[in-house]
Amino acid sequence: MTQPSYSDTSPTSIESFGRRLVGSTVRKTKGLKEIPSEYSSESEGAHTKGTFGKLVESFYYGIDPGNQPCSPDFKDAGVELKTHSLTRGRSGFSAKERLSLGDIQYNEIVSETFETSCFMRKNRLLMLISRRHTENDLLVDAKIELANLIDFNRLPKSDQQIIKEDWNLIAHKVRNGQAHLLSGSDTRYLEAATKGRDGSVRVPQPHSEEPARRRAFAFKAGYLTSLVRRYLNPDAQHTEIDQQEVISDPTEIGDRGFEKAVIERFHPFLNLTIDEIEDRLTVSPNREAKGYRATLVRLIMGVSARKVAEFERAGIELKTILIHENGLSREHMSFPTFRYMGDRSILTEDWDAIDSDEEDEDGTGDNRAIPLIKRTLEDRRFLFAVFEKDSGRERLTKVVFWSMPVVDIERHVRPVWKQAQDCIRSGNLAELPGARFNHVCHVRTHGRGRGLDTLPTPHNGQQTRRSFWLDKHYIQAQIATTQ
Incomplete structure (x- = not known):
């Protein structure tokens, strides 16, 4: 059999070589190096973290780049190799977990811009290899479902803007000496995920004496799921059937950011009664339905589907709260x-x-x-949408x-x-x-x-x-x- 090969300076060659795996396994698809016997018996589980990535990187592609903070695995091609697993449900394949994209270097990020950042130098081009997760199966026999080169510059413009906004939010906190206050909920698609073997370990940060957890950039599982489904079904629509994007025009985000763009949708409706909101929207959803207020809120955002696509990708949950005439809500969360x-x-x-x-x-x-x-x-x-009862009528009073x-x-x-x-x-x-x-x-x-x-x-x-x-x-x- 002819020895397989590819050019490690060409992104398209790296992608083509990866696509040989689709529909097959690393055991069945010949790579550049033989897989040692000790790796052939490794199965899915917590004790084998990183093993599948090693199989693809070292034995299939035949590279050993080490973990360089700001350098991609295929340095001459500018391509970072990433592997992850998928689970299959009624809605199709979903990312099992977030996708780590390299450590956040607290001392470096304070002086970086997004375009020239360590993050972008490492992750502008991602060679993504996705396998199907089957509990206790051997990793060498995991079926490869996807092998695609993800070019940041070819993502939808709204995705690019949100990821850039997320990076800037993380950098802003670090610059302000607030790395210890970072949380996955700060951002939409790109998060500052905890890193390391022990969550109690803290490291120094600039501009503060308060130590912070080690963190890494990561695509959230919801966003990664949307990417995977987009590449698995390139001819399908950009969003799921039961989802609709609230921002259809990327210029609407602009410099103000995603959340401000969403909140501005509500400004014309604040302090209106639900009757007035329905009249202005020319809609009349069923008021007896359990999710009536949530439906009304989505319609204000311009979403007629059951789910907001960007919320699903970002892990944002819509909650409506009714404040009664005594000034209190009746329900805990x-x-x-x-x-x-x-x-x-x-x-x-x-x-x-x-x-x-x-x-x-x-x-x-x-x-x-x-x-x-x-x-x-x-x-x-x-996203909290607050309705208040006033003389028996409900008004939308605040959205945050x-x-x-x-x-x-x-x-x-x-x-x-x-x-x-x-x-x-x-x-x-x-x-x-x-x-x-x-x-x-x-x-x-x-x-x-x-x-x-x-x-x-x-x-x-x-x-x-x-x-x-x-x-x-x-x-x-x-x-x-x-x-």
């Missing part, structure tokens, strides 16, 4: 239920674990799980983007999570932190207590599902002080 025991339960969680991507060789390499509530609050951003401050997550959510974990482990459910625990976060039931609404516990038999909640007074106070 709930999050997904947690398991009491077993795999992926609250008992297997570690607050200082790192939620690194599976191709990150610098990841934890063990089965510690970052708490679900912590990951949700650090990654999720919300919000994410929970890092200091509040550490100060108020962490102790609630820790006490909940301790109580479940000991069987002392009576001491689970309730609404009076700290008036910010608490644990309460999330179900009716029958049938499928119960889960097994270590010491207390079947118990109604529970979840973490944010206090309604806390949410109202946050909205009131958010511009």
